Amino acid sequence: MAVYEHLYGAYEGESHTAWSRFLVIPRYALREVFKSKLLTTIFILCFIYPLIAAILVYLHHNANALALLQINVRELLPIDASFFRTFLEVQGSFAFILTVLVAPPLISRDLANNALPLYLCRPLSRTEYVLGKMAVVVFLLSMMTWVPGLLIFFFQASLGGLAWLWANLWMIWAIFVGSMMWIILLSLLALAISSIVKWRVVASGALLGLFFVPSAFGEIVNQLFLTRSGHLISLWATMNSIWRGLFGLFVRQTGAVRGRVSNPIYDGQSVDIVLLEPPLWVSWLIIALVCAVCVWLLARKVRAYEVIK
């Protein structure tokens, strides 16, 4: 089929390997993402905190620099599990912002323009289509969570020596699994919403709402009933518990209330309540359930044509 011949002809050249075909989708989608100056700027801003963290690690091991800046090493944050958990929390928040901006149109735009039959009439399964779309979010969020996290870890290990590395080797697992849990949760939620809602703005709003509304409601429940059970409906709190668990910082008792309480439920009553966080396994279960619901929704909604029975 040459341009000058204007004839139809079959393609007889080489082909991609079948397994890697789904990677075409993120390649095109990422090109679209980085066409936007706003998204590129936000993506670059997401590396400010890792840069600060790297500088902190460097300062810990450079007496000359500390002397020059007139800082005592004890004034700096210690490079330990808490340091990396905070890193994950900060980068996790940036990851959430980027997901709200990037992920909602990924499937909804295809639904709005009836593009799904075009993808699915090719040698590409529905699972591969979803994996391709998910790869866009996974790549972007990986670049700002576990990839810089592990780079900083190994930077610290190179400066702190083998003893530090052996003592903290388990943190590699915590950084990677903690990041991937968050990435998978965000990408599945965003794609599931994107497959239900055809309008980008509504999809972004729904994703924001899904995180903030239950969190706010959970906090109200916690305050009214003097409990921590409200965290069960807050994805932020649930994920925080998992991160604390992975970094060995999880404690169940996070407070106690004794004496007279002035709130609408216990108005003026004298109480003695120990505030217990939900068990760690419950947090894992909640995240697994949310992911399972998202996968079920995607399996129902990502179809070439919706059949009305």
Add this chain to the structure above:
Amino acid sequence: MTSVIELEQLSVTFGRRPILRSLNGELNGRAIGLLGPNGAGKTTLIHTLLGFHPPTSGTARIFGQDITHDAKQVRAAVGYMPERDSFIAKMSCVHFVRLMAELSGIPAKHALERAHEALFYVGLGEARYRPVDSYSLGMKQLAKLAQAIVHGPKLIILDEPTNGLDPPTRSRMISLVRQIRDGGRARILLSSHLLRDVEECCDEILVLKDGYLAANCNLDEERKANRKFIELETRGGDRAAFVEAIGGLGCEYALSGERRVKLIMQETVEISDLYRLALEHGVQIRRLNFKRDSLEDIFLKAMENGNAPMNGRSNDGGL
């Protein structure tokens, strides 16, 4: 030789509603027309062949490959032009077609080359850098055709390709389909409710009605079979001697009015023999018609036939 499409007791049910009911048959034409009134199951059949809906029972094969078990191989060999507006937003047409080529397995570099070629082929060469969402309806249809042929499939499925097109664009689309058909490198399955489109492009038809196979016939054979019935309109000369001479060739004839002659041609007689006889007897042949069933006749007969399921092929007009 492997059939283009084989249907084997193919049934599809949505909920409790049967949409396709035990379809059987083999389709071998270069361009196969899929006809039927609205709701007959044409689009469902196409979607089932593409693996969008699983068959409730039975199966189908495309070039010998099962649509359920070899779904990916089937889809690699097929190009599909959907009925509705379908494109990827915020993408220039050349990038859209290139993406589709890459998803079909063509490496990036070749995909770009093929995308340019496909767009020039369908006549969108000059507009290929414009976003598809800015195209007119006719241009979008051509872009959909380009993405369907960019990977050089062996079977091209066109679902209502001329829907909503103005006459010049329609005739361009039809001529492209005929070009591809005549090139012989790809088979075509064309679904349409416009009999004229099917008649112009297809050599075999499959008529569906209420999910049943109402007719399956080869239009070429149908045309050949009907070639023997001829109606002539003559002027001047010795008409009586002319018709006697035709009779002498072994053809049965009947006179109709003062100028018309109806005759049944023998296998050994050619049209040129009629002209030769007309010249010998000074008769002008002003009009020569093959009296054959039009596609409309075939379609209407199939529709009148009720919902009786039909298996295999019928070429005898008794559809």
